[in-house]
Amino acid sequence: MIEVEHLTKSYGQARAVNxxxxxxxxxxxxxxxxxxxxxxxxxxxxxTGYLPATGGTARIAGxxxxxxxxxxxxxxxxxxxxxxxxxxxxxxxxxxxxxxIKGVAAGDVGKRVEAAMKMTNIADRxxxxxxxxxxxxxxxxxxxxxxxxxxxxxxxxxxTVGLDPNQIKxxxxxxxxxxxxxTIILSTHILPEVEMTCDRVVIINRGKIAxxxxxxxxxxxxxxxxRVRVVVRGGGNGLPGSLSALEGISRVEREGxxxxxxxxxxxxxxxxxxxRPEIAARIVKExxxxxxxxxxxxxxxxxxxxxxxxxxxx
Amino acid sequence: MNIGVLxxxxxxxxxxxxxxxxxxxxILAIYRREMNGYFVSPIAxxxxxxxxxxxxxxxxxxxxxxMQSAMMAAMQQRMGPPPDIDVPMLVIxxxxxxxxxxxxxxxxxxxxxxxxxxERKRGTMEMLMTSPITELQIxxxxxxxxxxxxxxMLAPTLIYHFVMGQFxxxxxxxxxxxxxxxxxxxxGAVLIAIGSFISSLTENQIIAGVVTFVIFLMLLFLDxxxxxxSSAVGEVFKYLSILQHHETFAQGVIDTxxxxxxxxxxxxxxxxxxxxxDSMRWRRA
Numbered sequence: 001m002i003e004v005e006h007l008t009k010s011y012g013q014a015r016a017v018n019x020x021x022x023x024x025x026x027x028x029x030x031x032x033x034x035x036x037x038x039x040x041x042x043x044x045x046x047x048t049g050y051l052p053a054t055g056g057t058a059r060i061a062g063x064x065x066x067x068x069x070x071x072x073x074x075x076x077x078x079x080x081x082x083x084x085x086x087x088x089x090x091x092x093x094x095x096x097x098x099x100x101i102k103g104v105a106a107g108d109v110g111k112r113v114e115a116a117m118k119m120t121n122i123a124d125r126x127x128x129x130x131x132x133x134x135x136x137x138x139x140x141x142x143x144x145x146x147x148x149x150x151x152x153x154x155x156x157x158x159x160t161v162g163l164d165p166n167q168i169k170x171x172x173x174x175x176x177x178x179x180x181x182x183t184i185i186l187s188t189h190i191l192p193e194v195e196m197t198c199d200r201v202v203i204i205n206r207g208k209i210a211x212x213x214x215x216x217x218x219x220x221x222x223x224x225x226x227r228v229r230v231v232v233r234g235g236g237n238g239l240p241g242s243l244s245a246l247e248g249i250s251r252v253e254r255e256g257x258x259x260x261x262x263x264x265x266x267x268x269x270x271x272x273x274x275x276r277p278e279i280a281a282r283i284v285k286e287x288x289x290x291x292x293x294x295x296x297x298x299x300x301x302x303x304x305x306x307x308x309x310x311x312x313x314x
Numbered sequence: 315m316n317i318g319v320l321x322x323x324x325x326x327x328x329x330x331x332x333x334x335x336x337x338x339x340x341i342l343a344i345y346r347r348e349m350n351g352y353f354v355s356p357i358a359x360x361x362x363x364x365x366x367x368x369x370x371x372x373x374x375x376x377x378x379x380x381m382q383s384a385m386m387a388a389m390q391q392r393m394g395p396p397p398d399i400d401v402p403m404l405v406i407x408x409x410x411x412x413x414x415x416x417x418x419x420x421x422x423x424x425x426x427x428x429x430x431x432x433e434r435k436r437g438t439m440e441m442l443m444t445s446p447i448t449e450l451q452i453x454x455x456x457x458x459x460x461x462x463x464x465x466x467m468l469a470p471t472l473i474y475h476f477v478m479g480q481f482x483x484x485x486x487x488x489x490x491x492x493x494x495x496x497x498x499x500x501x502g503a504v505l506i507a508i509g510s511f512i513s514s515l516t517e518n519q520i521i522a523g524v525v526t527f528v529i530f531l532m533l534l535f536l537d538x539x540x541x542x543x544s545s546a547v548g549e550v551f552k553y554l555s556i557l558q559h560h561e562t563f564a565q566g567v568i569d570t571x572x573x574x575x576x577x578x579x580x581x582x583x584x585x586x587x588x589x590x591x592d593s594m595r596w597r598r599a
Contacts, residue, residue: 048444051595073446084441086347088354100343101445145441 031198083142136167344455426509427523497563507583
């Protein structure tokens, strides 16, 4: 459905997007993961035909995004980072307007607007002025706007940013519901969001693809192994040595953060193992007071550090 | 009857062909949204209100002034035949001249300042530019909406003339009135096209409004300084002065060169806006 090959976008000397290639199959949800300024928005804008690329090609449903922009635009729905809303319009009127400029036939406008409102669960706000809506509703109107013409591809730029946890949950569920019928690209800088919603992930850093894989592969691969943080009373002398002797433990490190008479350790085990019971048993057996034991997932920053250092090594 | 039906079906065919090349539907969608936008914004009502108050005041002042001078002339010539003063014609000319030269350049920037600037600030420009419509459709839809709004604003001032016409002796010079209003309408089209272009240059509608106003003011000064010049340079500037041309309309002369001048100036404004929207794609970070 979407084919991107060697896509490049330069602003003067700076390369916002540098030789990106990937494919998205029909009905898939692809996540763009990366820190702010990584080139996610630029890539999306090129796909929507808003920005021309400096080099490379991108095709949506077989149409080149630059050469056949109009055909592409008919087939995509796009939610920019800030939802493109007219505050003085009522929700229903706004969606009807968008449907018209997206080329929905005059007779189908009403039907499509109803469908989009039902899908995004905003039918009860049809006659509300957009400026009176809460942030969560505005975001949903933004998504309704992106699907009102029933496009093949839906592109969502940071769809959950600025929402409260409940709204985030709703929007994520909505995105999952949209998949299958639509092919979806969404961008985010939140790792759990990708894990929860996407089938595949493209990790972008400084305009380049750092990794591309299915979500489950990538998360386990990125974690590299399980990490457990333990806190014990006392100095914990001898504990690292004792734990390292356990089968499957690759590294034990003392953490400087613990205060008073507490000691904290970060324990890394090999990939795909869960040694928490063994670790707990060993600590208790050695006579330490175990105060805390928890599995630690890598933060996005850690992942980026890993990816970038790995690339340098290679 | 038959002919009417035939024509109707013929235009339907032509319409669907046209739709392929140049979808009117999208222009109409933009146009309707823009008009609705005007009617929900307080600025538009302020502009209309101020325009009607200002023009009403100016009209009555001009009317009483012209009548007074006519009466004075009549008194001075008590013995001879009544003086040949066409009061309605003088009133129309002075009114059209004043509205075109002072009122419109002052108020029209307020109508156009937000047209693109607000769209850019809200991020809706991105939505429009990723929709299957061309920049030309966006620009035309918006231009026609502003122009219609201006026409709606101008139309009630016709009442002043109709009222004056009721008491006019000799009969009203309607031809002069209509050609004067045609001049105002065309001048409005030019000012709107320029103002819209300036609005497309910025995300800040206040900046757009102020810059538009300053440019109109400069046009006015240029017009006033060149008005009495008879040098070759002065003649060129006189031709180029946007404000000057509508006065020929107020003489009752529908001058083809003036119409061409106005239409091409408006087209230039629309074209520049179009180019600017296009270049925004290439510039934007």
